[in-house]
Amino acid sequence: MNIIFRFTLAALACWRIAFLLSREDGPWQVFSRLRNRAGKTTLGRLLSCVNCLGMWTAIPLAFFVGGNWTELVVIWLALSAVTALIDEAIRPPFEWHEAQADELLRTGTDHSDD
Numbered sequence: 469m470n471i472i473f474r475f476t477l478a479a480l481a482c483w484r485i486a487f488l489l490s491r492e493d494g495p496w497q498v499f500s501r502l503r504n505r506a507g508k509t510t511l512g513r514l515l516s517c518v519n520c521l522g523m524w525t526a527i528p529l530a531f532f533v534g535g536n537w538t539e540l541v542v543i544w545l546a547l548s549a550v551t552a553l554i555d556e557a558i559r560p561p562f563e564w565h566e567a568q569a570d571e572l573l574r575t576g577t578d579h580s581d582d
Contacts, residue, residue: 522551
């Protein structure tokens with residue numbers, strides 16, 4: 469298999485694993501229960517971040533792509549970068565959320581001050 473094809477497969481697998489662990493429930497809610505149990509610990513913070521998980525899941529996948537030790541480090545960083553880029557590309561666009569009602573705007577049908 470050529471190295472570009474192996475890198476592409478590894479990059480997609482890296483993002484998929486990181487996204488699965490951090491944002492999906494999984495079968496029988498396995499991953500959501502794992503994240504809930506981890507709570508606010510270091511592991512919990514790791515499991516809530518696609519980019520963080522991308523750094524760790526890229527390590528074994530770099531060996532799949534192959535190369536000498538210097539190349540493996542570069543491939544590891546590149547795989548985690550692709551994970552971050554894919555995650556950023558699929559985020560929903562910015563949405564405005566009103567924090568509280570504005571007291572200058574009318575909120576009901578009461579027109580007593582007219």
